[in-house]
Amino acid sequence: MDKIKELLGKQQVFWSVCGVVIVAALVCWFIATSGLSSDTKKNADNVTRHLKQLRGISKIEEHPNQDGIDDKKDETEDEKKNVLKHWKDIRDEQVAQVFRWPKELGPEFAEAVARLKKDEELPAPQLDKYLSFVDKWFPRMAVRVMYGVPAGEEFSRKRGALVDWGDIQQKEQQAAGEELPSADKELAENGTVSAVNAGHFGWRERPITLKVQYAQEDLWALEALCEAIIRTNKDAKGAHDVIVRAIREIEVAKNAVEKSPGGLGERLLEKFASAQAKRVDKKPRNQNKNKRNKNNKNNTGPNAILKKAQAKLTAGRYVDADGNALPADKEFTEEYRILPARLVVTMDVRKVGRLLEELANSQLRIEVTSVRMNPGAKPGKNKNTDLSPYYQTIQIQSHIFLVNEVDYKHLGLPVPKEQPKVLTQPSTEPAAKQSPEATAKQDGPPPAAQPKQINDPGAKPPVAVKPAANQANGAAAPVAAP
Numbered sequence: 001m002d003k004i005k006e007l008l009g010k011q012q013v014f015w016s017v018c019g020v021v022i023v024a025a026l027v028c029w030f031i032a033t034s035g036l037s038s039d040t041k042k043n044a045d046n047v048t049r050h051l052k053q054l055r056g057i058s059k060i061e062e063h064p065n066q067d068g069i070d071d072k073k074d075e076t077e078d079e080k081k082n083v084l085k086h087w088k089d090i091r092d093e094q095v096a097q098v099f100r101w102p103k104e105l106g107p108e109f110a111e112a113v114a115r116l117k118k119d120e121e122l123p124a125p126q127l128d129k130y131l132s133f134v135d136k137w138f139p140r141m142a143v144r145v146m147y148g149v150p151a152g153e154e155f156s157r158k159r160g161a162l163v164d165w166g167d168i169q170q171k172e173q174q175a176a177g178e179e180l181p182s183a184d185k186e187l188a189e190n191g192t193v194s195a196v197n198a199g200h201f202g203w204r205e206r207p208i209t210l211k212v213q214y215a216q217e218d219l220w221a222l223e224a225l226c227e228a229i230i231r232t233n234k235d236a237k238g239a240h241d242v243i244v245r246a247i248r249e250i251e252v253a254k255n256a257v258e259k260s261p262g263g264l265g266e267r268l269l270e271k272f273a274s275a276q277a278k279r280v281d282k283k284p285r286n287q288n289k290n291k292r293n294k295n296n297k298n299n300t301g302p303n304a305i306l307k308k309a310q311a312k313l314t315a316g317r318y319v320d321a322d323g324n325a326l327p328a329d330k331e332f333t334e335e336y337r338i339l340p341a342r343l344v345v346t347m348d349v350r351k352v353g354r355l356l357e358e359l360a361n362s363q364l365r366i367e368v369t370s371v372r373m374n375p376g377a378k379p380g381k382n383k384n385t386d387l388s389p390y391y392q393t394i395q396i397q398s399h400i401f402l403v404n405e406v407d408y409k410h411l412g413l414p415v416p417k418e419q420p421k422v423l424t425q426p427s428t429e430p431a432a433k434q435s436p437e438a439t440a441k442q443d444g445p446p447p448a449a450q451p452k453q454i455n456d457p458g459a460k461p462p463v464a465v466k467p468a469a470n471q472a473n474g475a476a477a478p479v480a481a482p
Helices: 002-058 066-097 103-115 124-134 137-147 168-174 191-200 209-232 254-259 266-281 289-299 302-314 349-360 436-441
Strands: 244-252 336-348 365-373 391-403
Touching (some): 124 209, 137 209, 209 244, 244 391, 349 391
Antiparallel strands (some): 244 336
């Protein structure tokens, strides 16, 4: 028995030692593996964090440093000068070719315009002079379009009437008499011409200065559209092969916005004007009776009435880039104003591109926004039954860009010492003399109808000031393009 006990004792020691060794090995393995896992996770997190930092740095084109900052400043200044150069070039181009007061207004008008200051109106005699001039301009221009007489050429009916105003049969009935009326009176009773003239220049009373300035803008825009039609028909030998056969509508500014597809209606435009007038006439609250009476007196004075009239003229006149009319208190861009235009003509649809090309080549910058064929007509119906089926009614909606005077502060550039004058002065050169025979017959439209005579290269443009910010200042309102 003693031997058996001794043997068992030795075996217990062996297994005990084996157990201790196994446990120690497991503990060491656990300690070793747990430290390695934490180190692995820690190192992986560090790698991921540094990788994100490197990726963020790689996206930076130029890392911030003083040299890079100075280079950016130089690039910005160069870009400002580049924009200034192009702005001035476009502005000078429109001033040289378009934005010039009619020379028929004479030197006194030019002097009055040159002396005009902020919050001042042109003298009454000069306003009356413009009133007498502008009422006759569009009928004369319409006659030139009718007979296809380009600017600068002597008036002639040698090709006969090419373009009708309104209904196509109207001109043929008028021309059936033995003797044609003078150029000044030939379209005096034409409904289309009279409607355009009354809508833009048919004033019954003396206009305010802002109205004169806006009327001159309308004159330039209508002249550009008419000249484009004349150039389109320049190769026609007669009415049988003319491209543009009839002009049914020609409108610019507010009148073009009211009838344009998808545009703003007349009621909304009137709402703009009334809202602006209410802002001008709004009475302050919580004031004593004496102050309220004083404010009421100011709101009914000449200045308040003038501001209301200016707000009504400005509301809905210009549009934004999408063709939406701008209210009187909405400022247009610093670079230009957008004047809407609409032209509805009966023409050879195979040569629509020719008319669009001439519009694009106009001295004013004209951007065609939409072209519609037979607007408002029912499918399969053609009103022009007496013409070739190729003659259809085309409606062209466009934007006319009037470039503002360069705004150095807007560009962040120093203002030069010599600044342009406030308004464009009319030409003081005498109008071209007509031959006694032509004067006696009155067979040609006066020089005012011809752009080259209306425009004076030596004249200086008026500063284009935003109407919203300068409603009371007729002189600062844009007469020429911005």
